[in-house]
Amino acid sequence: MSFPMQDEWYPVAMLSDLHRQGRDTLLLGQPIHAARDPNGIPIVTTQNGQHLVTIERFGHLWTSLGTPRKDLFSIPEADQPGRTLVDVGVVRVKCSPLRAVENFLDIAHFPFVHTDILGAEPHTEVENYQVEIREDSDEVWATKVKFFQPQAAKSAEGGITTDYMYRVPLPTCSVLYKTCPPRPAEWDVICLFVQPLTEELCDVWPWMALFDDETPLTDMIHFQQLIFLQDRSILENQLPRRLPLDPGMEVPTRADMTSVAYRRWLKRHNFTYGAQLVAK
Amino acid sequence: MSMPATAWWTPVALSADVPPRMVIPATLPVGPIAVWRSQSGQVTANHDRCPHRGMRLSHGFVRGEKLSCIYHGWSFGKEGGCTAIPAHPKVTPPASIHCGVMPTVEQDGLIWVASAQPDTAPPVFDQYQPLRMLNFCACIDRIKTVCDASSRDPATDTYVTATLAGFVTRLIVTPLNETETNVFILVSPDLSTDQKIAISRAAEVLRNLCERPSPEGQQT
Ligand code: FES
Ligand SMILES: [Fe+2]
Numbered sequence: 381m382s383f384p385m386q387d388e389w390y391p392v393a394m395l396s397d398l399h400r401q402g403r404d405t406l407l408l409g410q411p412i413h414a415a416r417d418p419n420g421i422p423i424v425t426t427q428n429g430q431h432l433v434t435i436e437r438f439g440h441l442w443t444s445l446g447t448p449r450k451d452l453f454s455i456p457e458a459d460q461p462g463r464t465l466v467d468v469g470v471v472r473v474k475c476s477p478l479r480a481v482e483n484f485l486d487i488a489h490f491p492f493v494h495t496d497i498l499g500a501e502p503h504t505e506v507e508n509y510q511v512e513i514r515e516d517s518d519e520v521w522a523t524k525v526k527f528f529q530p531q532a533a534k535s536a537e538g539g540i541t542t543d544y545m546y547r548v549p550l551p552t553c554s555v556l557y558k559t560c561p562p563r564p565a566e567w568d569v570i571c572l573f574v575q576p577l578t579e580e581l582c583d584v585w586p587w588m589a590l591f592d593d594e595t596p597l598t599d600m601i602h603f604q605q606l607i608f609l610q611d612r613s614i615l616e617n618q619l620p621r622r623l624p625l626d627p628g629m630e631v632p633t634r635a636d637m638t639s640v641a642y643r644r645w646l647k648r649h650n651f652t653y654g655a656q657l658v659a660k
Numbered sequence: 661m662s663m664p665a666t667a668w669w670t671p672v673a674l675s676a677d678v679p680p681r682m683v684i685p686a687t688l689p690v691g692p693i694a695v696w697r698s699q700s701g702q703v704t705a706n707h708d709r710c711p712h713r714g715m716r717l718s719h720g721f722v723r724g725e726k727l728s729c730i731y732h733g734w735s736f737g738k739e740g741g742c743t744a745i746p747a748h749p750k751v752t753p754p755a756s757i758h759c760g761v762m763p764t765v766e767q768d769g770l771i772w773v774a775s776a777q778p779d780t781a782p783p784v785f786d787q788y789q790p791l792r793m794l795n796f797c798a799c800i801d802r803i804k805t806v807c808d809a810s811s812r813d814p815a816t817d818t819y820v821t822a823t824l825a826g827f828v829t830r831l832i833v834t835p836l837n838e839t840e841t842n843v844f845i846l847v848s849p850d851l852s853t854d855q856k857i858a859i860s861r862a863a864e865v866l867r868n869l870c871e872r873p874s875p876e877g878q879q880t
Contacts, residue, residue: 482713488732488747504733504746614731618714619692631711631757635732635747639713 385653387446388550391573391585394467395441398422406577407445408653414441438587439467440573453519453549457557458569458589466600468586471608475615476654477552477576478623478646480584483611484554484572485546485638487527493610496530500539503528506635513645520548520645522638546638551651552576563591570604579654580621584608622656629656669765669772669782670834671844674790678703678771683727685718687836690775693762694718698725704738705773707760711742717759727759770832770844783818788830788846791856794863796841798870800833803841806870807831819846824862827855843867 393403393414402415414424424432424443435442435452442452473480488506490499509525525544545557552574557567569589574582586604624630625647632640672686673695683696692708694717708716715731726735733746740761742753765772765782769790772782807822820831832844845863
């Protein structure tokens with residue numbers, strides 16, 4: 381069986397938590413084993429002993445079942461000196477990996493799901509922003525996104541209007557750039573790396589590169605975990621379980637332009653693992 | 661059931677289980693629904709799926725006379741039409757956006773829902789009032805066998821008579837699928853609280869009996 385998504389990169393372990401005994405897990409429904417060899421080199425093997433390609437980047441081990449067309453994307457901002465790199469850990473979610481990414485791209489839910497943290501009524505309006513599929517990099521980008529946040533980050537005091545940019549470089553990965561309270565000229569980087577276990581189950585590995593020397597690391601991790609647990613209560617209760625890629629099943633508005641572009645981009649590339657097509 | 665499930669009333673909850681400003685999940689033979697009571701007391705049932713991004717509406721919240729989705733706060737009125745989209749407060753939602761309201765009747769302490777408008781009203785149970793609802797992991801025939809099928813009301817086919825804790829009760833049995841059945845227990849209104857508790861316990865024993873394999877060793 382061969383399908384376009386098997387030639388993409390996926391996170392399968394957190395490097396700081398990968399040891400000799402390794403981790404039995406699934407990738408796109410296939411059992412794999414991620415571990416370190418006696419020299420400490422990360423390796424990923426399939427059930428019949430085949431070694432898969434690997435990359436160590438952004439605190440995680442990445443692999444692919446097939447032949448990736450290109451190198452794993454880069455995040456130049458994350459390399460800036462002075463950033464704290466935060467491995468948040470893993471959150472298992474009983475949902476389509478594509479639904480997990482789409483939820484990450486959405487700001488309109490902040491006042492209702494992350495109440496008094498990332499949003500609060502009556503500040504519910506989503507102003508127009510810009511969305512494009514960048515042909516050169518083949519990535520979905522949303523820019524000039526603005527939203528009122530009562531507590532935008534652990535380091536933010538009181539409410540502020542936060543600027544965001546969203547980027548989808550891979551079918552199950554998204555990078556969020558958001559206003560960095562201690563350094564207005566820079567962006568905080570928050571990533572959602574999703575490991576598709578099956579079409580309706582995923583391990584979510586959030587990862588952050590922040591300018592924040594004040595907040596203890598554990599507080600940053602707890603803050604982000606709280607956010608993702610709130611999202612999980614949504615993601616495990618959406619119907620249908622799989623992301624509908626054809627129009628008609630769900631009703632988007634202007635606030636959902638990023639989600640619409642993401643679905644269109646997925647469909648264009650036949651990235652349909654975790655998706656529902658009308659024909660199905 | 662002798663009536664097609666699509667055009668017949670199904671009991672989905674006790675009135676008492678849905679107080680004002682509450683929404684609960686329930687199941688019709690055709691699928692999951694959200695049942696909610698507005699501030700003023702009116703009960704509404706609709707598909708348990710928000711037309712926006714598919715979130716279950718039974719996880720939502722009721723404000724005034726509207727049900728709101730917990731994901732992005734879209735609000736729906738008693739006719740099912742979307743009345744507000746918080747991301748676009750100045751926009752009137754198009755009439756085409758709705759959450760599929762179903763015919764609902766509240767009668768003698770029970771909430772009945774149908775997926776299409778039936779020709780007749782839900783059955784009336786004189787001298788009985790609902791005590792509680794239980795979900796049995798057993799098919800309807802198994803429940804009938806355990807309760808003694810001969811006492812089943814042949815005219816409407818809607819209930820089974822069972823003696824629980826020494827009292828005659830009526831069970832409204834609604835198959836959800838091959839293996840699951842909702843059972844509403846109706847009792848005489850004259851019973852004391854202790855008697856009702858005893859019946860409730862006996863109903864749980866009945867459920868255990870029904871869920872256990874039958875004596876012949878096979879689940880009927
Ligand atoms: S899914 Fe219900 S409001 Fe968005
Ligand atoms: Fe969220």
